[in-house]
Amino acid sequence: MTTTEKGVLRRWSIVSRLGELPAPMRLIVLGQLAFNLGFYLVLPFFAVHLGRDLGLSGAAIGLLLGLRTFSQQGLFAVGGALADRYGTKQVAVIGFVIRIAGFVLLALADGLPLLVLGTVAVGFAAALFSPAVEAELARQAADSTIPRADVFAMFAVCGQIGIVVGPVLGSALLAVDFAVTTLTAAAVFVVVLITFVVVMPREPGAHAADPVFAGWREVVRDRTFLAFAAAYSTWLLSYNQLYLLLPVELGRVDAVGALGAMFVLSAVLVILAQLPFAALARRLGPRRALPGGFAVLAMAFGLTAVLTAFPGITQHADRGWWRLLPAALFVVLLTLGQMTVVPLAQDAVGRLAGERRLGSYFGVLATAGGVVVLLGGIALGALVDPALPPALPWAATAVLPALSALALFVLTRRTPALTTEGTSA
Secondary structure (H helix, E strand, C coil), X not given: CCHHHHHHHHHHCHHHXXXXXXXXXXXXXXXXXXXXXXXXXXXXXXXXXXXXXXXXXXXXXXXXXXXXXXXXXXXXXXXXXXXXXXXXXXXXXXXXXXHHHHHHHHHHCCCHHHHHHHHHXXXXXXXXXXXXXXXXXXXXXXXXXXXXXXXXXXXHHHHHHHHHHHHHHHHHHHCCCHHHHHHHHHHHHHHHHHHHHHHCCCCCCCCCCCCCCHHHHHHXXXXXXXXXXXXXXXXXXXXXHHCCHHHHHHHHCCCHHHHHHHHHHHXXXXXXXXXHHHHHHHHHCXXXXXXXXXXXXXXXXXXXXXHHHXXXXXXXXXXXXXXXXXXXXXXXXXXXXXXXXXXXXXXXXXXHCCCCCHHHHHHHHHHHHHHHHHHHHHHHHHHCCCCCCCCHHHHHXXXXXXXXXXXXXXXXXXXXXXXXXCCCC
């Protein structure tokens, strides 16, 4: 292997790139792996446990899953504002403690009251620590020699490793007992908690002298950022179709068993290709990469709509692996769009915010996505009806990232913070 080839491998190796990060940034990036490892030990098996082991009705299971989503996504803006006021370490540590308590409650729960408390605790904990650590990573990366988009790409890669490994370990532990699984998840967060307490410096909040929610007033007056958040929110709705429209499509071709393979396909693409894709997007710059990435997301849904409307070789279950073509194309294109837009957009948040009140800005960005997922999920769920053409929900969803691509095409040409080509911060 030549010196040049070794240099390229080091450039795209997540291990060598992590070694370039200062200790606090490395902790946050590796912490994302641990967050997802602990969370996905439990989440894929939660509904099964509620129905099979505890005998809850479908309505009760839906209630608990909805509470988990709302207490997390809906309250990100609260966690971000608290991080600005009280500091990243303080808020994140409280979030870790609450998540540990939530997992312990779920391990002990045998009825709805404890299940509700545990579910809300698990969700609200993420609303505390996720915007706090993302804002801190953005803040530290702004002063780093490594481009901030690349740092967030490493953050995404580590997160995907946790998403892959978590369910594998969870399925093995579930053979023993669901309580063992949740207590193991709690133990993962105990390790994270101790590490954060020891390694992460304790600093006052960047806006410790201001009222707790002063940042919200600043964010809601920032019409450029709100327009950006609205356009970016369709990304989260698009991603969530891995949980709604993708299983429907696989059921249509009698291949629901391939759902796990589709998630592995997406995760492997991110793990192997996220770093080079982030570098490519950074070279292209926000003016091309952000609208282009959302155009790829729209294409993912549009092509799937065409293939389901005119199924051809994919319409019969006896067509072998060809019947998986629409689903596989969707997953690949969705993941390519994800790898293009997410690190670059997270880098852009700091610049749009003027590098201040990052907790509030990241929190509002996540909450906007959660609101769109909630409303969009209701609307799309109504379109998933055997009486309606199977292509309809795919075609309807394609319109949303297409509109985002158009909005970002305009916004990136009018906003100085979004016109810098290949900036690091």
